[in-house]
Amino acid sequence: xxxxxxxxxxxxxxxxxxxxxxxxxxxxxxxxxxxxxxxxxxxxxxxxxxxxxxxxxxxxxxxxxxxxxxxxxxxxxxxxxxxxxxxxxxxxxxxxxxxxxxxxxxxxxxxxxx
Numbered sequence: 001x002x003x004x005x006x007x008x009x010x011x012x013x014x015x016x017x018x019x020x021x022x023x024x025x026x027x028x029x030x031x032x033x034x035x036x037x038x039x040x041x042x043x044x045x046x047x048x049x050x051x052x053x054x055x056x057x058x059x060x061x062x063x064x065x066x067x068x069x070x071x072x073x074x075x076x077x078x079x080x081x082x083x084x085x086x087x088x089x090x091x092x093x094x095x096x097x098x099x100x101x102x103x104x105x106x107x108x109x110x111x112x113x114x
Contacts, residue, residue, distance in 0.1 A: 002031050004098075005105040011063050017053040020065065024051045033111045034071055037094025041073025045089055054095070063100040066112060068093065 010019035024032075025048065034044045049071035056065045075088040095112040 002027065002107045002109060003105045004100055004107045008063065008100050008102060008105040011056075011058065011100075011102075016056060020053055020056075020067070021051045024067070025049065029071065032069065032096065032109060034069065034092070034094065036111050037069070037096075038073050038092055039094075040092060041075045041090040043074045043076065044092075045072040045074045047072040047089070058102070061102055063098075063102060065098040065100065066095060067098060068095050 004020065004023050006023050007016065007020040010016045029044055029046070029049055032049075034049070038044065049069055052068045052070070054066040054068055056063060058064065071092050071094075072089045073092045075090055097110050097112040099108045101107070
């Protein structure tokens with residue numbers, strides 16, 4: 001589970017979206033369900049990804065965020081010894097649903113069905 005204490009602390013200020021974007025973009029992509037969001041490629045690349053906060057709401061215990069992620073996937077060849085196909089990349093897009101606990105900053109992240 002990911003922790004986003006800076007984002008939790010920034011809620012509900014005008015800096016929340018910027019703080020969340022920075023905190024997520026600094027995280028390891030492996031903490032996000034990007035592999036499940038691939039539509040055009042085989043594997044998530046190690047290139048940086050970009051976050052756009054679409055919406056954010058809260059209740060007494062949780063901050064709920066919908067965010068879009070722009071990232072790069074790899075289209076791999078067959079990996080045969082004589083395969084001349086170079087690795088190719090493809091821009092990917094997915095939307096995530098985040099639930100940030102207001103006390104612990106523990107964050108549940110799942111792929112948002114678009």
